[in-house]
Amino acid sequence: MYNWYFEDMKPGARFETAGKTLSEAEILDFAFRYDPQPFHIDATSAEKGPYGGIIASGIHTIAVALRLFFQAGVFAPEISMGSPGCDELRWLQPVRPGDTIRSAGEILEVRESGSRPQLGIIRYRLEVLNQRDEVVMSMIGTAFLRRRPAAAGGGDA
């Protein structure tokens, strides 16, 4: 567990999570509910499709990556205040049934909110790697984090 508080985060600090093996059943179930494209849910069609077989929905990949991120305790408990969004989300390689993916990344920017002194804002790069260490997904995320009350005031943003 990293258990980073806002005040602990510095640009360049790196994190890496444990992995998760994506079963075919989980890939099919997620996609059937949320992203029912043939190459996610129909093995027969997928074989003749653009990826030569079933691949995971990109939304499934980001969902698992996020779960691994929180499970690794990158953020200390109760400090997350949500996220305004993310940028440059890229699906770079297919994730196939049986693949094991993990998240890794680094803190890019850390700043205090001027308008809300209790709020810290970070940007981080997150990559999802498979068992061959290929980057299958990448994104830049922004997170709002609660600051330690004693450190409030004097924000510059």
Added chain:
Amino acid sequence: MYNWYFEDMKPGARFETAGKTLSEAEILDFAFRYDPQPFHIDATSAEKGPYGGIIASGIHTIAVALRLFFQAGVFAPEISMGSPGCDELRWLQPVRPGDTIRSAGEILEVRESGSRPQLGIIRYRLEVLNQRDEVVMSMIGTAFLRRRPAAAGGGDA
């Protein structure tokens, strides 16, 4: 059903989907599996938290938006070849239990791939609206689409 083929898509063409009501149970289940932050999974903690109650995971919102998009048949069957990513994903307003969300948007850019003549590339803006017509999420998506074989050749990208 829109059933748009690549050749039918023009910048400015608009789409809008049916809605989906997000139950508290579904919000809790999705978040417990993929985004277990207190304001997504713990009603007691969430009440005292930054949103004054449970809100849906942003990944849940994009997952439902995508399902509605495919369910509306914006793309004709079998033409989707996947997506390289999306940009400027923004969560603008909380989605709360009982909210009904739908997707709407427009085609921004349409081009042919020069390197892969059978491939078309589109960029589209997607917004997620709630029952008060507030935009709760927005993003810019890119999609690879299969072109009609007869139209192949002569690409300029």
